[in-house]
Amino acid sequence: MNEVYEFLKKCQTYYLATVENGAPRVRPFGTIDLFEGRLYIQTGKKKDVSRQMTANPKIEISAFDGERWLRLNAAAVEDDRLSAREHMLGEYPELKSMYSADDGNTQVFYLKDAEASFFSFGGQPETVRF
Numbered sequence: 001m002n003e004v005y006e007f008l009k010k011c012q013t014y015y016l017a018t019v020e021n022g023a024p025r026v027r028p029f030g031t032i033d034l035f036e037g038r039l040y041i042q043t044g045k046k047k048d049v050s051r052q053m054t055a056n057p058k059i060e061i062s063a064f065d066g067e068r069w070l071r072l073n074a075a076a077v078e079d080d081r082l083s084a085r086e087h088m089l090g091e092y093p094e095l096k097s098m099y100s101a102d103d104g105n106t107q108v109f110y111l112k113d114a115e116a117s118f119f120s121f122g123g124q125p126e127t128v129r130f
Contacts, residue, residue, distance in 0.1 A: 058074075072115070
């Protein structure tokens, strides 16, 4: 899990895929956090992505660092604790102009039953599960 976290932090932007009405929806994301031994992402409850992950928690994340790419499948599980939201915003203080931990909009999800595969051109894939 730490390798996935470090990779996504290095990439800064990754692409999160959800499903809505049987169709894929992909958008850039940039928040990733390690909190209490789990990997977290953040969004706003007012966004379509929030509604999509709540209706169908199966997600996929993809990222590329210029040499290797990552494909991660997981279930996104909402953690509605204030402490989880505060931790995320502490890692991304630039978001505090749009979100606060107790605004009723900030939402964090941890990744459950994750399978992350790293790929490179000509190399063997490496898979980790957490």
